[in-house]
Amino acid sequence: MKVTEFIKPGEVKVVDEPMPKIKKPTDAIIKMVRASVCGSDLWWYRGISDRKHGSPVGHEGIGIVQEVGSDVKNVKPGDFVIAPFTHGCGHCAACRAGFDGNCMNKENGINGGYQGQYLRFINASWALVKIPGQPSDYSDEMLNSFVTLADVMATGYHAAASAEVKDGDTVVVMGDGAVGLCGVIAAKLRGAKRIIAMSRHEDRQKLAKEFGATDIVPERGDDAVKHVMELTDGAGADAILECVGTEQSVNTATKVARPGAVVGRVGIPQKAEMNTNNLFFNNTGLRGGIAPVTTYDREVLLKAVLDGKINPGKVFTKRFDLDHIQDAYEAMDKRQAIKSLVIVDKD
Amino acid sequence: MKVTEFIKPGEVKVVDEPMPKIKKPTDAIIKMVRASVCGSDLWWYRGISDRKHGSPVGHEGIGIVQEVGSDVKNVKPGDFVIAPFTHGCGHCAACRAGFDGNCMNKENGINGGYQGQYLRFINASWALVKIPGQPSDYSDEMLNSFVTLADVMATGYHAAASAEVKDGDTVVVMGDGAVGLCGVIAAKLRGAKRIIAMSRHEDRQKLAKEFGATDIVPERGDDAVKHVMELTDGAGADAILECVGTEQSVNTATKVARPGAVVGRVGIPQKAEMNTNNLFFNNTGLRGGIAPVTTYDREVLLKAVLDGKINPGKVFTKRFDLDHIQDAYEAMDKRQAIKSLVIVDKD
Incomplete structure (x- = not known):
């Protein structure tokens, strides 16, 4: 065979x-x-x-x-x-x-x-x-x-479930690969009202919108944080799906979190060491792993x-x-x- | 005045x-x-x-x-x-x-x-x-x-709520100070079936039991992990309340987690940098902060x-x-x- x-x-x-x-x-x-x-x-x-x-x-x-x-x-x-x-x-x-x-x-x-x-x-x-x-x-x-x-769809769903996406939430999805796109599907399936997809590729932006994304943020790093904060009137997102795993993506994910929000991550982490005090003082949760x-x-x-x-x-x-x-x-x-x-x- | x-x-x-x-x-x-x-x-x-x-x-x-x-x-x-x-x-x-x-x-x-x-x-x-x-x-x-x-009672409760303690859970409470003891109360109030209090002081062990602790683990570090694993048939705890904040306590908290369990922490973290890959590969959540x-x-x-x-x-x-x-x-x-x-x- x-x-x-x-x-x-x-x-x-x-x-x-x-x-x-x-x-x-x-x-x-x-x-x-x-x-x-x-x-x-x-x-x-x-x-x-x-x-x-x-x-x-x-x-x-x-x-x-x-x-x-x-x-x-x-x-x-x-x-x-x-x-x-x-x-x-x-x-x-x-x-x-x-x-x-x-x-x-x-x-x-x-x-x-x-x-x-x-x-x-x-x-x-x-x-x-x-x-x-x-x-x-x-x-x-x-x-x-x-x-x-x-x-891939179960992994995207795990990001959303780990981030505890619920009805009416404003959600940020980091990553426009197949997992991130499935994260958009999952966020919508769980009732998210607003889905901000972090994407800089036109074909993926299009698919993200087809799957339920309401906003596209093409920037990265601090510019991305600023853009999300503008879109959310300074509040940050209720749930963040981290579907990349790079240090920059994980950092951005934690910075766009509304106090008490959870970062649900499925991107294999590139860097193990992380400053978790920032999480503590914002009551930001970090969950996720293998779906x-x-x-x-x-x-x-x-x-x-x-x-x-x-x-x-x-x-x-x-x-x-x-x-x-x-x-x-x-x-x-x-x-x-x-x-x-x-x-x-x-x- | x-x-x-x-x-x-x-x-x-x-x-x-x-x-x-x-x-x-x-x-x-x-x-x-x-x-x-x-x-x-x-x-x-x-x-x-x-x-x-x-x-x-x-x-x-x-x-x-x-x-x-x-x-x-x-x-x-x-x-x-x-x-x-x-x-x-x-x-x-x-x-x-x-x-x-x-x-x-x-x-x-x-x-x-x-x-x-x-x-x-x-x-x-x-x-x-x-x-x-x-x-x-x-x-x-x-x-x-x-x-x-x-x-203090609200802070102990925040540890339990962040750890998402639910009916029937086996819970580990790190710390036998007033916050940890209130964490025991909170775990019981949220329906925990088994509450393992990490305590080495007799007066605090007594109060922990009065508040609902079912087991006492006096060890620290790897010995504590081993003891909890024995008590839980190798499964680990469904929820962990971290009410100390020292590096050792946070580490132990993550090591006694059943896959998918959440560490709810309210102990002001002593060390910011943390290896979060261990969390990822066990699907261990980390939540908590100011109550x-x-x-x-x-x-x-x-x-x-x-x-x-x-x-x-x-x-x-x-x-x-x-x-x-x-x-x-x-x-x-x-x-x-x-x-x-x-x-x-x-x-």
Whole structure:
């Protein structure tokens, strides 16, 4: 079977590998239908983070359950599923509290291979999210939206949930990548009245507005803070979604916070050390981390997609088949695509 | 009239000063009945923070409204009131959001003089909290509990509210000073099922248990983390109240957090720089700051005291009259009292 592997920084390749096998009773084998490239994949693609040569890549997709281990009860062969990048067991303290992205029973070191024909998926019984019917029952656009429920839409939602966005709020979204754009969708879904998108790229500004942004702030740093303060009559925002992770973005996020507001962050932090006194003296909260994908999909996101309330699949501005996976990465690396879709199985 | 002033580190003194006057239409003059010494007063008393020689001190107390400015509508002369250390205007974005401790219309530089016979209180119309009846209608114990509603009980409550303590939670309270003990009361009031108090002093452990603590952890640092993890079957706490502010305490607080739990902090942070990556990768939240005293008093705390549900006045383990104010400070400085009560007016 074909699966994408990391060769070296700047190069991925589809190679033939043996079919994956059930190794534990909690495993499932998924026949992938569609996958995608994540902004976080660019970290190792660009050589910023290390990755083992020959390791299978990709952590977002949808597919059909092919085979299940003996302990997998929630899904059965033939089921159409979202394959989240998280692998919650569903019964540890973290999963029970709704933080399955921090599952205490996850197996480390196994995360990749979604950009391939078949995938061994661990903790399959709870973590997989069943989609009613079969792929052929859905439009192309809706299939794309399902793919976003494996990571990016749930991650954007985690920013909004961590920032505790509620009805009527004025929200600032830092970052106009696919996660930030999904943050805009999430803020609107949670009832935000005003959504200020920090964006300097015209195509992304347009999509942000389509998703519900009411204002665009193209500036960065102190100028951005000033602009947001003007827009909010000096009050600052009720909730801030930090979807970038750079030091400047995190700083700006904390500076546009109304006293008591929470910065919900999902951008992998670039700098660990942070002056938290500024947070304390403004009662600014800081929350966020790895999204609990299965929890959000089940509680709110799958229904919102099925009901046509949200269309996050629009973040895919380019599509590729598996044989052109290198192009899919390059398009994102060169910012030619907001996010690259990968068609694995055309049937 | 008599009021306590700061002389030099280690020395306060009751001096005669002219009667305070209404300066702004939003002012009120309060005839103080009872006051108290705050743990944060020890910062300047011990010379750790600077304070101007001769400045009036004290920021907690109850009293009778003597006179009001023309814009003060919510209280009138003769009313029995809590005089919070905060001075929320009630109408700025921070106050409206329930964070009146960060009122955007506060006048800086005016905070002190509560340990005296008469007090000029700014933003009096909204910030003062009316207590039904007169001091003579209440027991000595209840009067003491009212005094705690000017700061310490509201601050403990802010730790619990910031940590988002909810029904059934397992809560860790860092700090066994008066604020930490009030944090225990607050956690119980919000429905915590299990309350682990970090305390190494027998008298404070006893009071913590009386207030609702179910477990005591006397260790510090890594040993404390280990003990809490044992008590919670490796899961960590659902909510953590940080009522100390030292680097060690803040670190321990973050290390005993279950994924997704929030550290609610009210201890003035000793160290600004903090590694927040650990928070991110555990989805640990960090919230807190200056308590919104008036909001909490009105929404929950005054009623809880009046109904006899909470008895925070028990944190006063020694009492003094105004003429012995130096002894009141010394008792706290030398840890002979958990908190010192100051009787201003015996009538």
